[in-house]
Amino acid sequence: MSTPRVSENDPRLRVKDITYRGETGDVNAHFARPKGNAKLPGVVVIHENTGLVPHIRDVARRVASEGFLALAPDALSPLGGTPESLDDGRSMIQKLDTQSTIKNLVAAVKYLKTHPESTGNVGVVGFCWGGGMANQVAVNSPDLKAAVPFYGMQPATRDVPKIKSSLLLHYAGLDERINQGIPAYEASLKKANIDYRMYMYKGSEHAFFNDTSQRYNEDAAKLAWERTVRFLKQKLET
Numbered sequence: 001m002s003t004p005r006v007s008e009n010d011p012r013l014r015v016k017d018i019t020y021r022g023e024t025g026d027v028n029a030h031f032a033r034p035k036g037n038a039k040l041p042g043v044v045v046i047h048e049n050t051g052l053v054p055h056i057r058d059v060a061r062r063v064a065s066e067g068f069l070a071l072a073p074d075a076l077s078p079l080g081g082t083p084e085s086l087d088d089g090r091s092m093i094q095k096l097d098t099q100s101t102i103k104n105l106v107a108a109v110k111y112l113k114t115h116p117e118s119t120g121n122v123g124v125v126g127f128c129w130g131g132g133m134a135n136q137v138a139v140n141s142p143d144l145k146a147a148v149p150f151y152g153m154q155p156a157t158r159d160v161p162k163i164k165s166s167l168l169l170h171y172a173g174l175d176e177r178i179n180q181g182i183p184a185y186e187a188s189l190k191k192a193n194i195d196y197r198m199y200m201y202k203g204s205e206h207a208f209f210n211d212t213s214q215r216y217n218e219d220a221a222k223l224a225w226e227r228t229v230r231f232l233k234q235k236l237e238t
Contacts, residue, residue, distance in 0.1 A: 073108045173203055
């Protein structure tokens, strides 16, 4: 396990584990924000297909350190929560009900939008499985202002016109399975006149942002992160 970039004890932050009300009942989540009382925009951070592992909790704290209320839900909460084993997490993800899961994540947007410490502006960032879910949250949450799916499965083209948020789409050059869906998605985004920008990171693999993975690509991850933070500030701080 690698050392987190931003510790749970980082003196700049207030960090705690919380629950919020979702479609299936209480959803566990990791919450972080900068210290102080300022109202801030919110960002939902959606994990990969292994659950709310330490890496994603760390990513949520990285988001918070950039000046946001960060909330990383555990999508496996209805099944008892994220297990210790990554393989067990992958197996459990496959047992989730897709529509209930999407509603639980849309509820996270509502939680941040109505949070007393929030400005009411909310975005979402998702990775791998969570990238696909970030696309689904964009389809299903009219309250969402910005979505940043990392190598995420695209939504059905018929659902694309429902998107109200701006999109920043990150893809890995060697990710053939996910990239097959790009042309239809991009055509639908253009047809629906949705604000989006897309970046392809040549030579990188699916999960290139995950610095605990063998597929981690430091240059691609750094550039994608810089673009993500800039995009979220642009869309959520105005």
